[in-house]
Amino acid sequence: MDFRRRIIITGGAGFIGSHVVRLFVNKYPDYQIINLDKLTYAGNLANLKDIESAPNYVFEKADICDFDKMLELFRKYNVDGIIHLAAESHVDRSIKDPFTFAQTNVMGTLSLLQAAKLYWESLPEKYEGKRFYHISTDEVYGALEMTHPEGVEAPFTTVASTGKNHCAYGEEFFVETTKYNPHSPYSASKASSDHFVRAFHDTYGMPTIVTNCSNNYGPYQFPEKLIPLFINNIRHRKPLPVYGKGENVRDWLYVVDHARAIDTIFHNGKVAETYNIGGFNEWKNIDIIKVVINTVDRLLGRKEGEDLDLITYVTDRLGHDARYAIDSRKLQAELGWEPSLQFEEGIEKTVRWYLDNEEWLENVTSGDYQKYYDNMYKGR
Numbered sequence: 001m002d003f004r005r006r007i008i009i010t011g012g013a014g015f016i017g018s019h020v021v022r023l024f025v026n027k028y029p030d031y032q033i034i035n036l037d038k039l040t041y042a043g044n045l046a047n048l049k050d051i052e053s054a055p056n057y058v059f060e061k062a063d064i065c066d067f068d069k070m071l072e073l074f075r076k077y078n079v080d081g082i083i084h085l086a087a088e089s090h091v092d093r094s095i096k097d098p099f100t101f102a103q104t105n106v107m108g109t110l111s112l113l114q115a116a117k118l119y120w121e122s123l124p125e126k127y128e129g130k131r132f133y134h135i136s137t138d139e140v141y142g143a144l145e146m147t148h149p150e151g152v153e154a155p156f157t158t159v160a161s162t163g164k165n166h167c168a169y170g171e172e173f174f175v176e177t178t179k180y181n182p183h184s185p186y187s188a189s190k191a192s193s194d195h196f197v198r199a200f201h202d203t204y205g206m207p208t209i210v211t212n213c214s215n216n217y218g219p220y221q222f223p224e225k226l227i228p229l230f231i232n233n234i235r236h237r238k239p240l241p242v243y244g245k246g247e248n249v250r251d252w253l254y255v256v257d258h259a260r261a262i263d264t265i266f267h268n269g270k271v272a273e274t275y276n277i278g279g280f281n282e283w284k285n286i287d288i289i290k291v292v293i294n295t296v297d298r299l300l301g302r303k304e305g306e307d308l309d310l311i312t313y314v315t316d317r318l319g320h321d322a323r324y325a326i327d328s329r330k331l332q333a334e335l336g337w338e339p340s341l342q343f344e345e346g347i348e349k350t351v352r353w354y355l356d357n358e359e360w361l362e363n364v365t366s367g368d369y370q371k372y373y374d375n376m377y378k379g380r
Helices: 015-027 066-079 092-094 097-121 186-206 226-235 257-270 285-300 329-335 343-356 356-365 367-378
Strands: 006-012 031-037 057-061 082-083 131-137 208-213 216-219 240-243 248-254 274-277 283-284 312-313
Touching: 006 066, 006 248, 006 356, 015 031, 015 257, 015 343, 031 066, 066 097, 066 226, 082 097, 082 257, 082 367, 092 097, 092 343, 097 131, 097 186, 131 186, 131 257, 216 343, 226 240, 226 285, 226 356, 240 285, 240 356, 248 257, 248 285, 248 343, 257 329, 274 329, 283 285, 285 312, 285 356, 343 356
Parallel strands: 006 031, 006 082, 031 057, 082 131, 131 208, 208 274, 216 248, 240 312
Antiparallel strands: 248 283
């Protein structure tokens, strides 16, 4: 089949990546989508069973740090675009093992950049029609001050429509020009990779784009992250470990909305630009946990709030940033994207998905999914 575009999506078997792969495979039948994933603990091809037989989809098991393999794949598929999501992303793991994060997030990104550079520069048209899109995080910006405007007791969701640059927990947002100030090994590794991407544009003219997104939630998220972990623990009535007093604030975005933003930016974003992606949807951790508890209890037929006593306060994480908040008005104004779901609607859909997909959750928490795919791709 003669495809109009050939796009590598790295980390395509992961949480956000699988949603992006599914969107592109279904929306663009004339694109060949190459899902490139190492299948570490967070990569699960069961996330993509519904599209694994699509004629425009192919999976390649490989490590982005393997430069020779990356160059081989660019040549094999005549790649003209890359959406780079593959990364080690769990802050707690980065605190225990910073070397792995530096290797994957920094050197892996550099490997992809150099492979793209060498392949595209070998073509007669060089960089024309090419795009290297790098997905980053809001954590590279550091932390914002926590303030509490008078009379405001809870997050509100009218910021996007009013255009006012304030919210329930502070008067400042991260904007695209906010100075980088990473505080964890994870965010430091992502900040470094962002700098390499921009340097390849400035030095070689590579057509790059960087986006920084707030916390994602939704189906297929690995259950070490807060929302799926707590849904599963509530289901089994296990303790819900909350760092410190649960006062840390995060901006939350439904993962399908992030995938929509990536689609919009890949096709319409300006080269060398940065776009922030966020939901104008700030919640304290303790408040979001209570919403999850109430939703799970109600959907399981329990008394709403019955499992609030599962909350267990534990020693705070090292270097735990107080507040993140993204200002995505540039993306809204220039490219017309905005989130489609408010948190209450998104969390309802998310909880229902995890409760309806117990087999997926059990396979992930037990590790059975990894054994299956390890055997399938052994020696490849």
